[in-house]
Amino acid sequence: MHHIKARRKGKGCNVWLALVRDYVILRSHEEIALMTSVQDIEKMILRVALQDRKAFEALYSATSAKLFGIILRVLKDRAAAEDVLQDVYLRLWQGGAGTFTSGTASPISWLATVARNRAIDRLRQLKPSRPLSDAPEIADAKxxxxxxxxxxxxxxxxxxxxxxxxxxxxxxxxxxxxxxxxxxxxxxxxxxxxxxxxxxxxxxxxxxxxxxxx
Amino acid sequence: MTDDTIIPDEDFSGDDVLAAEYSLGLLEAEEMVQVARRARIDLEFGALVEQWQDHFSALTNEVEPVAPPKNLFKKIASEAYPDSPKRIWHQLGVLPALLGAGAAALVLILALQFGVVNPPEPTVATYAARIAAEDDSLVVQAAYVNDTGTLFVERQAGSGVAERSHELWLIAGDDAPLSLGVLAADGSLDEITIPAALRDRLEGATLAITDEPLGGSPTGVATGAILAAGLITVL
The missing domain is CATH 1.10.10.10 (Winged helix-like DNA-binding domain superfamily/Winged helix DNA-binding domain)
Known part of the structure; x- marks a missing residue:
């Protein structure tokens, strides 16, 4: 108990805590990377549409690096890319995920398209007037x-x-x-x-x- | 045939080319908006666009993933979730107070006009204060909602010291500073209920933060250095 308390004092403890946290994050990323299949991503998107916070975080963990890579490639500016990435996930949460029609396109290519189109809009300084996806507003049969x-x-x-x-x-x-x-x-x-x-x-x-x- | 030959019956006017050019983002801004609209209304054309986008999206396989900054999800969550501190500040119309009172008032009006503030229970702050150190090394935002007598407090900049606490004080007129409590160690949003007797005294008073032993001043009188202070202003 004493040594734990000693660690909590001073700067050393922050480093130690950060290491533990990183390890936990790393582990969860690994697990997610191993576990997420196309179907999992699809389920996550559908759950995000139902405002499931856990699914939102899982979706972010599983897909944000891919989307960030795509956006960064278009914009070639980290700050702008972070902004667009944030916007993409925020819009997914705020109803965008509900516009995904399960089964029509792969959920990953749908997300990639969404991210890439947002990045293009930013590059062209277009107001994000277009909806998250360009699909016609009628759901296809699954x-x-x-x-x-x-x-x-x-x-x-x-x-x-x-x-x-x-x-x-x-x-x-x-x-x-x-x-x-x-x-x-x-x-x-x-x-x-x-x-x-x-x-x-x-x-x-x-x-x-x-x-x-x- | 070389690529430069003009083929007489070459026809680029079809929807296929238009849908592909749109999907690649090659259209001029105005046309882009028009075609986006058409993709949503015209089922057949929309399907073409979707097909192209689906094909092209495979090109992203060759893009290396890049890990976004670690704190980005937290930022997204704080915008997304209605009970997150950032949203509460937004709803109070206070966050922009950091940019200046004029901007705050403007944003509040805009927020009301565009229905950002929840219409059923418009929680609108009456007073706000920016409690800051001279060099802004510590900045704490406060907003007071009269209806409920709640003071919202959140640290925007700076950090606490291990084994010490930040204590919030109300200094009204010439009275001795009154403790309003100890702030959350991690600087997260605090809700403090102001005793009814004190509510009338907030306008024009000062909020100050002192450095105190863990858990706050043992004597009820500030013992440590004043770290930050700010005037309570009417919104």
Whole structure:
């Protein structure tokens, strides 16, 4: 008892407590990383829609690093990225999670889209006028497991289809999506006139569409 | 074919290209807003956008996760949960008092207008005080709600010292300082009920914080240094 009390005094105890806390956090992160599957994330989102605080914290633990990475990649500014991350989770809590339609898209890609779109809005200094997700405001019938598998293979498909493009064109699509590059940014980066860039990219998008529909 | 050739029957006017450009964020601001609206109303177009977004979202697999700062969730929770101190300050319209009384009044009006303050039971602070050290190394925000006689107190900056307590005092007129109690060691929100006899004396009085032994002054008279002080002002 005495040594505990001694530790509580002075600075040493803060360090010790911080270590214990970090260890506990680390453990819980590990467990979450091990335990969270796509279904778990989906459940968390649905529970967040019901204002379940535990689920909210779990969802944050399981997904915030991924979303922060995405937002940071677009904004390239830590303070702004923290702001957007905060906004994304706050909106999820304040009703946004209720707009997730379970089964249509993978919950992780839904969250990624939400985070990435918010980051783009910030980059363009747009007021966040659009809703959290762009899906039509009518819920689809819940697809079965096959549809979920389809959705998963869809997502791998984009990589294969980008491979079919001229490398520069694929890089332009990635730049627009991941770095938030505008046509003007892309034109400068690839050293072509704006209109040429536009034509290139639109052509790439049509090729992509053909490939994705195959 | 080289990529520069113009193909005569090339047609980029279709919805597919528009939905993809929108999903990539390549449209001009105004068009962006219009197309966002269309995606919500036009089921077919909305589905196209969703498909593109779903495809593109797979690109985020190549982005390395980055751990956000450790305290960020706490910040989010304090905004999200209605019983968190930050929300209470917001509801009291007091938080902006840190920025100046004028701003506080303005924000309070805005809050009322936009229904931020809970309409059924509008808890509105009557008085507020910013109890601060000269160098702002300790800042404690206080707000008083007349209806309930409650004084809300929360530390905004600074920290306590182990085995010591921060004690709050009311100094009204020439009277001796009256103890209002010891503040929470972690600086979290305290709710102090002001005795009925003292409520009339708050306006224009001073709130002060002293450094005292753990649990507060043993004598009922301040024994330690005055760490911070602030005038109670009418909101």
């Amino acid at each position: 697809p079965g497991p096959e549809a979920l598998v389809m959705a998963a293979s869809d997502r791998a498909q984009i990589h294969a289809c980008l491979e079919e493009l001229v490398p520069d064109r694929a890089a332009a699509v990635r730049g627009a999506y991941l770095d938030g590059d505008t046509y003007a940014d892309l034109a400068a980066r690839f050293g072509v006139p704006l209109n040429t860039m536009r034509t290139w990219l639109r052509r790439s998008l049509l090729s992509l569409k053909d490939c994705l529909n195959r």
